[in-house]
Amino acid sequence: MSKIKTIGILTSGGDAPGMNAAIRAVTRSGICNGLSVKGIYRGYDGLIKDEVKSFTTEDVSGIITRGGTILKTARSKEFMTPEGMQKAYETCIKEEIDALVVIGGNGSLTGARNFAMEYDFPVVGLPGTIDNDLYGTDSTIGYDTTMNTIMECVDRIRDTANSHERIFFIEVMGRDAGFLAQNSAIACGAEAAIIPEESTDVDQLARFMERGIRKSKKSCIVIVSESPKCGALYYADRVKKEFPEFDVRVSILGHLQRGGSPSAHDRILASRTGVGAIKALMQGQRNVMIGVRNNEVVFVPFSEAIRSDKPLNKGLIKVLDELSI
Amino acid sequence: MSKIKTIGILTSGGDAPGMNAAIRAVTRSGICNGLSVKGIYRGYDGLIKDEVKSFTTEDVSGIITRGGTILKTARSKEFMTPEGMQKAYETCIKEEIDALVVIGGNGSLTGARNFAMEYDFPVVGLPGTIDNDLYGTDSTIGYDTTMNTIMECVDRIRDTANSHERIFFIEVMGRDAGFLAQNSAIACGAEAAIIPEESTDVDQLARFMERGIRKSKKSCIVIVSESPKCGALYYADRVKKEFPEFDVRVSILGHLQRGGSPSAHDRILASRTGVGAIKALMQGQRNVMIGVRNNEVVFVPFSEAIRSDKPLNKGLIKVLDELSI
Amino acid sequence: MSKIKTIGILTSGGDAPGMNAAIRAVTRSGICNGLSVKGIYRGYDGLIKDEVKSFTTEDVSGIITRGGTILKTARSKEFMTPEGMQKAYETCIKEEIDALVVIGGNGSLTGARNFAMEYDFPVVGLPGTIDNDLYGTDSTIGYDTTMNTIMECVDRIRDTANSHERIFFIEVMGRDAGFLAQNSAIACGAEAAIIPEESTDVDQLARFMERGIRKSKKSCIVIVSESPKCGALYYADRVKKEFPEFDVRVSILGHLQRGGSPSAHDRILASRTGVGAIKALMQGQRNVMIGVRNNEVVFVPFSEAIRSDKPLNKGLIKVLDELSI
């Protein structure tokens, strides 16, 4: 294995707050350790199309406070094809990029692993996703910020729910994982959470309603995980039919959950894992995601990180159950 | 006219941040001036049903920081009927309420005026609505907070719009008035605003798109005022059809716009007009809304305040136009 | 008078949130109206030293959300000398700058006026200061944001004051003007404000203390305007001596009051006055500050704007008095 002189860095998939902090950390730590750093724009698409720029420490100055990603991001279909991967590899050769740092979620790190294996290329990943669905790290970059954003929104909706004594079904992101929904329900003192990991039927809904009503006259908040077949609108409709006497409203928080200045937790996580990524590459590691577990930086093999079944802590369901009495 | 000894206070219509600050100010200023104060719950409905509680200064302690209204609020159909009004009047007699302070928007103050005229009853109003659609006051209680809430949400969405190079149509509240949409578009540096006061056709949309694209590759934000027939979804669909190459998204901010701790501006406006309401009643004023104009507390006759055509400053349209180049 | 083709823009004096929004507005409106725009760095010092850069709309992209000023700022002693002014004028000639837009407070606009009169040079000003001490505009750029920042800080301190039942003297900015102190005291529900415009003796302090104690056991918050001779530390010491039984604490909010993303109000004010500055210059106006009064953009002669005695509305003192019972 030849020595790494130049690394390329890209962000891929859905943007997450803290990605910029990660870009900054990788860039500065790389330069601090004698490496050249090149920013690749628009994720794997930019790697395919050679949208690459040399980075100095100045290029990442002041970005730690900003949401989104200065490298832009996208989901690339072309990169999933052998032709696309080949073009991406050719860009690496042309740009003299010896190793890649990929910041993204499950799909992006799967792509990273495939590329690394196909071309025997050094790649490390950072867990950049608001969904918290990656194995081997206590949380992912963006998750904590999004939790706080959801919490602030629901706190606001609680004001109006209380004033009008209404029932609100609030839909939050999270794809197939209920981390955001279950935890934000606890953080907001919601009456219930509806998550992909647990089935929720109408009888349970009735129980939630009664509990909310018993507690504070007629107001009640239910957090619902987004889902193709049964989001907040579905449950609201069901409840309206069963309990026509209630004033039921729906709020879909949507894309505002992705943005905003990252929280302290996410900035630190991004900074630590970004420094860790350079350290891993300098140690000859590859095919690992950098995480933080039990307050220590850890290297997690891609194959472990992208396992699809990161479980929700069952204790959290009991916590919400006891506290929403 | 007999001397006023006891006032009743209620909040009506959609809740607005700063209503609690207004309740606090009316209560404390009333007590400070030797009056008894009674809180009426759930708006005019509570007046009809005699949901009334005597207030001390302690009852309103600490509420200046909180969104919503501790008095709850509702829209009352019964109060629009002669029978409903009669019951409300009987509650006033029974509770020995000599004057009413009503905090609410256009509809609520119209109800206040009708009640005052029907029963020759002293009523003053405070402009409590996020829509800013009341005449004679530079702004309404809740408007400034909601402006800031919308701005924070759009700033967040801008992060993700930039990262993914998308076009966002973001729907904000305001009923028939474009104040929130036009001003938040300026505050957020949006590319365009679509408001009820001005017609916007597809050619203009095309111009907005091109301008946004020219400016920053492919990202663009359009703020759309809510409207029964053509909200954000309508315009997004039109644009998707005309410009299938764009990645168009919609975000409907919804009820979170109503809540949250009030801004300094709204707390001060609520405090000043609340103190003004007591002063007005002690001076024998009635049938007036208390506003702040040119930094002075003013008494605005109800008939003037609730005129339906508070105009949007045309200069604001030009400002957005020049700044979104 | 020859036609204006190129304008120079600078920020001067203490930075204020919204200065960037003003820079953006002047730049874009200028370019939109066919002018060239040059940014001058570090206030009048940069004008003296020819620190000038041509601006495009891209240079001001995305800055509306950011605190501080991308043009940097400083207080220039050299500009107060004839030699300094002469050098500044020579830079204007050399850079072909036909007119200046100065964003700053009282001192900066006084310098602007002096320069304009000395060299018969077209200068307009924008009211950029957190102190709100400029005449002829309902508020200054930065004032509203700083009010909200102070309010959030005091809300936080109230939590700990209540929990520990303490008395807090909190010092806020404002130089010789009590706007920030008096208004933030109302907004925070403080027990009292000590402002330069009114004398406060120890007997009054005793009354404040008793009132706060009567209201909520032993907690009390007093907002104190900064002042060279008697700030928060001075009053806290006096109270400690007179009332040794109290747990008295001091918090000096300091420089954090200047920063942060500007509020919606300040962004709009900056945008409207920025557009107004270009309009004024194109109309042949000079020696005016652009303000907003009664929701309309107005041109205020410098001599009027910088009068030293903008009075605090006396009604505000009565409002705080009644509401802190």
Add this chain to the structure above:
Amino acid sequence: MSKIKTIGILTSGGDAPGMNAAIRAVTRSGICNGLSVKGIYRGYDGLIKDEVKSFTTEDVSGIITRGGTILKTARSKEFMTPEGMQKAYETCIKEEIDALVVIGGNGSLTGARNFAMEYDFPVVGLPGTIDNDLYGTDSTIGYDTTMNTIMECVDRIRDTANSHERIFFIEVMGRDAGFLAQNSAIACGAEAAIIPEESTDVDQLARFMERGIRKSKKSCIVIVSESPKCGALYYADRVKKEFPEFDVRVSILGHLQRGGSPSAHDRILASRTGVGAIKALMQGQRNVMIGVRNNEVVFVPFSEAIRSDKPLNKGLIKVLDELSI
């Protein structure tokens, strides 16, 4: 051991955001599990003086969003004496309190342990302190909120530091522990942190200054941990003497660091450990602090939790070092 029927709950020491969320969780989980819950006011002093009130679920409704502690808090000298402890014990007997839940930091849990051992009384603790200096839990209740509060303040100061090209020494809380200082320095992209765990001499300061200056002209931020002998003022004075050419400022964040609505992280931590406290007591546990480690609720013996030497992760010093280049 007799069965526990009634628990008492108190908060002690410095207040921390999330204490209310913990009170809510203990109360609701206790009631949900068939126990009676009594709130004890003003920490151990209130236990001594029998300031006790029976709690229902309604008493803790809505408090999850609020900073401070509704139970008030204090540091009790009397409780450190045998007589004080005896009185506290007598209150427990009189009020039929069978077990105590103490929410507080190092000193408060030491008191809890002493009381538990002296009277063979069931006591469990929750880690409620912003300092994060308790062993056996990944973080303490309040730490994450305070981190975010510090970060927001420093982000604001960064705006003005950049605009004026100044050097700021910013003092943060943390007592003898550098967690807040070191981590907030990373989160804010500060140039350096001065912490109790590491000695910092003037040569290092010179290096920090040069680095900051090299990076961004003349602006630089140093976070300093509070310390009786050498806080921010001390270092600022040293630097001013050595480098008179710099514009050096000091900001002491002070008590505002303690307040504010708790972050999602702290609300969830408080909720989980609060439920854990009831579970521990029902299982016959005592003399344990409830923590969260590696995302699991754990019971940590008091003797382990209050060890005085919780170490700062050395990797964090390297992270800051590499990223502030």
